[in-house]
Amino acid sequence: MENVTLSEIKRTPELLKQVESVPFKLEKGKRYLFVGCGSSYNLGYIAAEMLNKNGYEADVVTGGKIVALGDFPEADVAFFISRTGESTETVLAAKALKKRGIYTISIVCAKDAELSKTCEENIELPFADEESVVMTGSFSTILYMILRGIKRYSIDGIEGFLGKSFEYVDRLELKKFSHFVFLGFDELYGLAKESALKVQEMALQWVEFHEPLDYRHGPKATLTEKTLVVMYSKDTAYEVELAKELKQMGAGVVYIGKEGDIEIPYQDGFETPVRILPVQYLAYKKAVSLGLNPDKPKNLTKSVKL
Amino acid sequence: MENVTLSEIKRTPELLKQVESVPFKLEKGKRYLFVGCGSSYNLGYIAAEMLNKNGYEADVVTGGKIVALGDFPEADVAFFISRTGESTETVLAAKALKKRGIYTISIVCAKDAELSKTCEENIELPFADEESVVMTGSFSTILYMILRGIKRYSIDGIEGFLGKSFEYVDRLELKKFSHFVFLGFDELYGLAKESALKVQEMALQWVEFHEPLDYRHGPKATLTEKTLVVMYSKDTAYEVELAKELKQMGAGVVYIGKEGDIEIPYQDGFETPVRILPVQYLAYKKAVSLGLNPDKPKNLTKSVKL
Numbered sequence: 001m002e003n004v005t006l007s008e009i010k011r012t013p014e015l016l017k018q019v020e021s022v023p024f025k026l027e028k029g030k031r032y033l034f035v036g037c038g039s040s041y042n043l044g045y046i047a048a049e050m051l052n053k054n055g056y057e058a059d060v061v062t063g064g065k066i067v068a069l070g071d072f073p074e075a076d077v078a079f080f081i082s083r084t085g086e087s088t089e090t091v092l093a094a095k096a097l098k099k100r101g102i103y104t105i106s107i108v109c110a111k112d113a114e115l116s117k118t119c120e121e122n123i124e125l126p127f128a129d130e131e132s133v134v135m136t137g138s139f140s141t142i143l144y145m146i147l148r149g150i151k152r153y154s155i156d157g158i159e160g161f162l163g164k165s166f167e168y169v170d171r172l173e174l175k176k177f178s179h180f181v182f183l184g185f186d187e188l189y190g191l192a193k194e195s196a197l198k199v200q201e202m203a204l205q206w207v208e209f210h211e212p213l214d215y216r217h218g219p220k221a222t223l224t225e226k227t228l229v230v231m232y233s234k235d236t237a238y239e240v241e242l243a244k245e246l247k248q249m250g251a252g253v254v255y256i257g258k259e260g261d262i263e264i265p266y267q268d269g270f271e272t273p274v275r276i277l278p279v280q281y282l283a284y285k286k287a288v289s290l291g292l293n294p295d296k297p298k299n300l301t302k303s304v305k306l
Numbered sequence: 307m308e309n310v311t312l313s314e315i316k317r318t319p320e321l322l323k324q325v326e327s328v329p330f331k332l333e334k335g336k337r338y339l340f341v342g343c344g345s346s347y348n349l350g351y352i353a354a355e356m357l358n359k360n361g362y363e364a365d366v367v368t369g370g371k372i373v374a375l376g377d378f379p380e381a382d383v384a385f386f387i388s389r390t391g392e393s394t395e396t397v398l399a400a401k402a403l404k405k406r407g408i409y410t411i412s413i414v415c416a417k418d419a420e421l422s423k424t425c426e427e428n429i430e431l432p433f434a435d436e437e438s439v440v441m442t443g444s445f446s447t448i449l450y451m452i453l454r455g456i457k458r459y460s461i462d463g464i465e466g467f468l469g470k471s472f473e474y475v476d477r478l479e480l481k482k483f484s485h486f487v488f489l490g491f492d493e494l495y496g497l498a499k500e501s502a503l504k505v506q507e508m509a510l511q512w513v514e515f516h517e518p519l520d521y522r523h524g525p526k527a528t529l530t531e532k533t534l535v536v537m538y539s540k541d542t543a544y545e546v547e548l549a550k551e552l553k554q555m556g557a558g559v560v561y562i563g564k565e566g567d568i569e570i571p572y573q574d575g576f577e578t579p580v581r582i583l584p585v586q587y588l589a590y591k592k593a594v595s596l597g598l599n600p601d602k603p604k605n606l607t608k609s610v611k612l
Binding site (some may be wrong): 039 | 463507526545
């Protein structure tokens with residue numbers, strides 16, 4: 001039987017198609033806040049970056065911070081993201097913000113979740129529910145839905161990109177690498193953070209995430225031939241130069257960008273929901289090559305309940 | 307001859323005393339921006355968190371992002387932080403912001419640096435100049451100077467804290483650990499990031515930094531008995547509980563907080579310049595135990611010049 005996580009990565013193009021019929025719109029002038037934990041926080045981070053870049057006002061905070069410190073940015077509308085809708089911290093955060101008069105909206109991939117009962121408005125995407133512990137397809141689904149709130153758009157050729165990504169990753173000598181570094185600016189920094197988390201959760205590897213040029217300012221001390229650097233590039237000359245330098249230093253480098261090892265044009269960040277696919281597959285492949293079951297990561301559960 | 311890095315960590319109390327005669331004041335109503343790379347960025351991140359928490363308006367950005375993307379937050383006054391004052395990205399960033407009419411101020415631990423020639427106003431702290439590649443004492447020095455711009459204050463008992471920290475770290479079975487995780491909220495998140503960088507630069511170890519509660523949402527997959535978690539705590543019940551849980555899972559845990567393994571009361575973040583001392587020493591000790599020279603980290607130079 002095929003691994004559940006792999007099936008979920010593979011059905012992403014189909015999930016994204018389903019998102020296109022979900023009505024969702026954001027308004028300028030409102031202060032939005034995204035709340036989540038783990039991958040859901042990373043998703044909110046990318047969403048907030050994209051909103052701010054497009055003339056909206058948005059911020060992001062972890063459910064854990066709201067719960068532990070009682071502290072959060074000012075907002076008119078808060079989105080609470082949780083695939084299962086059962087994360088204790090996110091539910092408690094929703095209760096706290098509702099009490100303070102902030103309009104609360106849940107975004108979940110489930111029906112009748114605890115979080116949905118807590119919020120004033122609910123967006124349920126049960127078609128993107130996942131059996132696996134690690135968030136993959138649901139991550140792209142929710143992110144794409146939010147970005148379509150900025151503008152109605154489609155990403156062309158997702159199936160082709162998925163296929164080419166898989167082929168590229170299949171050709172990588174993954175056994176050489178035990179140290180994975182992800183680099184990106186802005187929304188791609190959020191994606192780098194999420195990518196590191198995927199490889200950590202599924203394959204239990206040593207991972208890092210940084211802004212591209214800041215990688216030279218200390219972190220590159222630990223670069224060796226066992227290091228695989230994945231560059232989520234905006235195709236600036238500085239990033240191209242950095243990729244070249246790191247390759248010369250002996251690291252493996254996967255450049256994901258225009259004319260890259262895995263080619264994807266930079267579309268002002270709107271391509272982000274698809275950009276992560278090669279790395280989700282890479283995490284899966286590395287896990288399997290080590291005899292790990294990516295469906296059941298060590299020490300983890302599907303929802304963190306306090 | 308004693309290691310240079312160790313001498314520099316040890317003289318931090320003396321450096322902080324010298325800072326107290328440096329006149330520096332921040333004003334409410336102005337929009338401040340901190341610019342730096344690597345440790346200087348982490349320093350700016352902590353400073354920005356502290357300013358915002360105290361009713362000032364502040365943001366932080368890497369020199370690399372300004373240079374590569376030409377993108378930066380709006381500001382009235384920008385501080386450019388570079389110990390040597392020679393980091394190419396920070397110098398180029400200063401030039402770019404000056405051109406856009408932002409008032410530029412350099413903060414350096416040197417005399418007549420390239421960065422100082424570029425900025426309209428210069429704060430030189432040559433007494434905190436360092437021979438070593440890794441920033442230690444100068445980090446606390448600059449941070450303390452900036453925080454004293456919020457309010458004139460002193461940190462009591464630094465020498466005692468330094469001594470007790472060293473004793474604690476000396477008793478740690480450091481050879482057991484090859485995976486170092488740093489946790490903290492807000493300004494302590496910035497400190498966790500900086501701490502991870504120290505252990506990476508000096509001791510070439512596998513490092514991570516997270517918000518405390520988010521550590522359960524994925525990263526803890528890789529926790530083993532080789533993991534040492536350093537919790538920079540604000541002493542919330544949630545953090546205390548987390549420390550207990552991680553210890554039960556088999557990790558080593560160093561709790562730095564009130565009644566902690568290393569005791570330091572939370573003083574609304576104003577204690578941050580001193581809080582990092584135990585970890586700087588830990589990084590140094592781990593490096594030496596591996597036969598590495600913490601004065602000369604692998605792959606690194608004192609200033610990154612493009």
